[in-house]
Amino acid sequence: MTDPSLQLFLPDRFDVLRDREELDAIVMPVESALSMIDDQFNDLVNSGFGAMVILRGSSGAGKTTFLDTVSMFRPDVQSVRVPYGESVNDALEGLQASDDYRLIVIEGREALGRVAMSEIEEGLHAINSFLRSPAGRSSLIVWPTNTDDLAEKLSSIAEEIGASALIGTDEIVYQFDGPPRTEWVTxxxxxxxxLNAGATLSAYGISTEEANDLVSVATSLGDYLKRVRKRGNANTNKVSVLDAAERCRVWTVVIAADSDSEGDVAALTRGGLSQVDIDRLFTATGANALSEMKKQPERYGLLGMVLDARIIHVDQLTALAVARSFGDAKLKEQMVARGMDTKSDAKAIERITTGQLGLLMRGQALGTRKRGPKEGSNTKAAMKNLVDIARSHDSLPNRAFGEALRAAGIIDEFVVEKPLVGNGTKRRADLYVERGGIGFHLEFMWRDAVGRADIANYVVGKLANYGKVTGYLT
Incomplete structure (x- = not known):
């Protein structure tokens, strides 16, 4: 079984999404159908009674999505659903007169196999009576269908019952095609x-070209989303062979004397888990060395997903507290030589626990960034000295982080400079830590000052190295 965290969550049915808070960011307006709805409600004012629309669209075209979200684009429209299994007559009798525009959708009766002829006739008689009553004068009832036989049967019976007055549209059956194909990739x-913490399709190994190719073979928007989901999950299934050797969770830890680096880290990551965004990384850097990588962002996006690649910012106060409280004799010797304070910090455990690294190691998502007071001149000077030590002896402060994480109960064990050998490639992880039997490779980026492009270059380089060790890249 593939790790569920690698799976692309992309439902092709609206029912799964109806109550999700992300709905506003997902649904796009179908302007032609919205214009039809506008025309119907405008005509109600002049006709003095309600109307009905038979909405014919293929399965997966997006009928349910459109009808369920009309009020998102037309806030003055009240939506009412008559679910399958509920009597149309009973539902309409329970509605009171309203001055607001009301859209009533007859759900779950889209094909003759789902609804008996007696129910169709009874429902249409109830609809005709309701639309002519005071309670229905501001209502538009829509009966969606995905088959021609039901559409024809509805139109035939509606014509017998209410003549042309019952059907609001000029054509007896309104053809709904959903969003145009040109919008499907978007x-x-x-x-x-x-639905996936800001991930792009490239994170699941799907290139722009491949996404467009899938449009050409899909029969509907729902079918397209299903094909995209299956392709993305097939890609993650293929590279999950990395688990056989060891799934290298590669987390880059950015620690800089420049206190502005937190914003750059945030700009290169997505979601509350600070996951690497490959598209942003490639946009942030123009390095010639990455030119070949930029030609296949989906390959590196998929690698970043499988490696659980993240970028984490550690603030100066936490870095100094860790060094002072958990540094060994060799680190403190280097600190003393530079005139640094080596007195243990009483807040060291608290800082490492509540900081980004501690939160993410414990599986917690990051909240909204909170700006603290600016570092004073003494802190900045001490931080520059610590970075200077890391420049020539990075294993010393890295070891201090291992000790701090263990002392805080966040990890079980750690190894400094752990060798990584595979496929003829040799690398070393700055700090390998284990928590609950799961391994993490922490790569520390100690810098005086660091910009977005610097971080991007560093992270992509690390991903390439790990990709070669695991055999994913050659």
């Missing part, structure tokens, strides 16, 4: 990002 991208 819809898939937006839905993927909204």
């Amino acid at each position: 819809i898939a991208e937006q839905t993927t990002a909204a």
Whole structure:
């Protein structure tokens, strides 16, 4: 079984999404159908009674999504659903007269196999009576269908019952085609990002070209989303062979004397878990060395997903507290030589526990960034000295972080400079830690000052190295 955290969550049925808070970021307006709805409600004012629309659309075209979200784009429209299994007559009798525009959707009766002829006739008689009553004068009833035989049967009976006055549209059956194909890739991208912590399709190994190719073979928007989901999950299934050797969770820890680096880290990551965003990384850097990588962002996006690649910011006060409280004799010797304070910090455990690294190691998502007071001149000077030590002896402060994480109960064990050998490639992880039997490779980026492009270059380079060790890249 593939790790569920690697799976692309991309439903092709609206029912799964109806109550999700991300809905506003997913649904796009279908302007032609909205214009039809506008025309119907405008005509109600002049006709003096309600109307009915038979909405014919293929399965997966997006009828349910459209009808369920009309009020998102037309806030003055009240939506009412008559679910399958509930009597149309009983539902309509329970509605009171209203001055607001009201859209009533007859759900779950889209094909003759789902609804008996007696129910159709009874429902249409109830609809005709309701629309002519004071309670129905501001109502538009829509009966969606995905088959021609039901559409024809509805139109035939409606014509017998209410003649042309019952059907609001000029054509007896309104053809709903859903969003145009030119928007399908955008819809898939937006839905993927909204439901998967900001991930793009490239994070699941799907290139722009491949996403467009899938449009050409899909029969409907729902079918397209299903194909995208299956392709993305097939890609993650293929590279999950990395688990056989060891799934290298690669987390880059950015520690800089420049206190502005937190914003750069946030700009290169997505979601509350600070996961690497490959598209942003490639946008942030123009390095010639990455030119070949930029030609296949989906390959590196998928690698970043499987490696659980993240970028984490550690603030100066936490870094100094860790060094002072958990540094060994060799580190403190280097600190004393530079005139640094080596007195243990009483807040060291608290800082490492509540900081980004501690929260993420414990599986907690990051909240909204909170700006603290600016570091004083003494802190900045001490931080520059610590970075200077890391420049030539990075294993010393890295070991201090291992000790701090263990002392805080966040990890069980750690190894400094753990060798990584595979496929003829040799690398070393700055700090390998284990928590609950799961391993994490922490790569520390100690810098005086660091910008977005510097971080991007560093992270992509690390991903390439780990990709070669695991055999994913050659």
